Amino acid sequence: MMKKKRKNTVFVPIVALVASFLVLISLSVFFWKHKGIRIKQGKTDANFFMTDSKTPNIGALNLKNPRFTYAEIVKMTNNFEMLLGEGSFGKVFHGYLDDDTEVAVKMLSESSRQGYDQFEAEVKLLLTVHHRNLTALYGYCDEGNHVGLIYECMANGNLKEHLRAESNEDILSWKGRLRIAVESAQGLEYLHYGCKPPRVHRDVKSENILLDKKFQAKIADFGLIKSFPGEGGTHVSTVVAGTFGYLDPEYFQSSRLTEKSDVYSFGVVLLEIITNRPVITNTDENSHIKQWVSFMLAQGDIKNIVDQRLHGDFDSNSAWKIVELAMHCVSTTSLRRPTMNHVVIVLKDCLAMEMARTDGQGNEPKDQHEMFTVYLNSEVAPLAR
Ligand SMILES: Nc1ncnc2c1ncn2[C@@H]1O[C@H](COP(=O)(O)OP(=O)(O)OP(=O)(O)O)[C@@H](O)[C@H]1O
Numbered sequence: 001m002m003k004k005k006r007k008n009t010v011f012v013p014i015v016a017l018v019a020s021f022l023v024l025i026s027l028s029v030f031f032w033k034h035k036g037i038r039i040k041q042g043k044t045d046a047n048f049f050m051t052d053s054k055t056p057n058i059g060a061l062n063l064k065n066p067r068f069t070y071a072e073i074v075k076m077t078n079n080f081e082m083l084l085g086e087g088s089f090g091k092v093f094h095g096y097l098d099d100d101t102e103v104a105v106k107m108l109s110e111s112s113r114q115g116y117d118q119f120e121a122e123v124k125l126l127l128t129v130h131h132r133n134l135t136a137l138y139g140y141c142d143e144g145n146h147v148g149l150i151y152e153c154m155a156n157g158n159l160k161e162h163l164r165a166e167s168n169e170d171i172l173s174w175k176g177r178l179r180i181a182v183e184s185a186q187g188l189e190y191l192h193y194g195c196k197p198p199r200v201h202r203d204v205k206s207e208n209i210l211l212d213k214k215f216q217a218k219i220a221d222f223g224l225i226k227s228f229p230g231e232g233g234t235h236v237s238t239v240v241a242g243t244f245g246y247l248d249p250e251y252f253q254s255s256r257l258t259e260k261s262d263v264y265s266f267g268v269v270l271l272e273i274i275t276n277r278p279v280i281t282n283t284d285e286n287s288h289i290k291q292w293v294s295f296m297l298a299q300g301d302i303k304n305i306v307d308q309r310l311h312g313d314f315d316s317n318s319a320w321k322i323v324e325l326a327m328h329c330v331s332t333t334s335l336r337r338p339t340m341n342h343v344v345i346v347l348k349d350c351l352a353m354e355m356a357r358t359d360g361q362g363n364e365p366k367d368q369h370e371m372f373t374v375y376l377n378s379e380v381a382p383l384a385r
Helices: 002-033 070-076 113-126 159-163 174-194 249-254 260-275 289-299 316-329 340-360 368-372
Strands: 083-086 090-096 102-108 137-143 146-152 209-211 217-219
Touching: 070 090, 070 102, 070 137, 070 146, 113 137, 113 146, 159 209, 159 260, 174 209, 174 217, 174 260, 174 316, 174 340, 249 260, 260 289, 260 316, 260 340, 289 316, 316 340
Parallel strands: none
Antiparallel strands: 083 090, 090 102, 102 146, 137 146, 209 217
């Protein structure tokens, strides 16, 4: 009896010590994990996006509750100090989260009811779908008239701005263009085949391909996204939406949407990447970029199709290959268009060809900017090839 009691007097303090040690460890792990990340309590007001413990990772941050108040948005953007851009949804401002993560805050303009539907579509999609080539959503605000989306900041803006760059220093190199093409194609491939249910973006265009600080390309603007039936079903019937010039003519006529509509629009983006021509020109007989490229192809000279500002500094086999692929994507009949799986494979081949050429020249880029741009001294004559 005595013996048993003595055993307990030693045992109990040890157990207590070990238990408090474990509690201490768990608390430190908890605080370390949530260091710098803002955690908010669930709100009780009407909210169609209330999240629970099943909320998946949001971008890189894994916020437990991605809902922000308007006051937090004001603080985050320093009272909407810096405008990044503007679309039909509203204005996009620069900001920082509490842990100094850079963000872009898209605020829905008060007049736009259609914008609210797009807002719902984007939040629903981005809370469940994550890929390195899709712009990540960190959170949203839905407080009365104040409706907004908080995205990862894509510091290098959109692809269209880069293609239109006027300064010689900012012209995208051929390798840079092919990388952007591969990465954005991977984002679409994921929407079509990597998530359940599969999705069609419906507004693929060069303005909706954004570049982060390392020039990594990501698809953005998911306001028009639609789920479509995977195995078994072939299409959904829907009100036609998209952007003039990028819109699949077959979908426009039939209202039958499939993933091949994105393939068509992506083909138009590829033609822009190759040629740097406007999608529609009013002055030309071949007013659509696709007509212009087929006209030029008939002349059989790749150098006149590829952006003249590259002065022939590209692997011509990769140029032929990507032009052929782009024209395949913009086939009038959707059945003739390739899948995004195929597009990714061909684009990777093109990139490998160009890398073999440039790496062979032994001129490794010094920084990210140089990797993506061609430094053309204005006094240097165009290279003959
Ligand atoms: N995450 C982001 N990071 C940095 N800039 C962004 C981000 N999202 C949008 N922008 C900038 O704001 C601009 C407007 O974006 P938004 O997605 O609202 O409209 P859009 O795609 O240009 O037009 P629309 O919505 O009418 O099709 C973009 O072109 C881009 O320059």
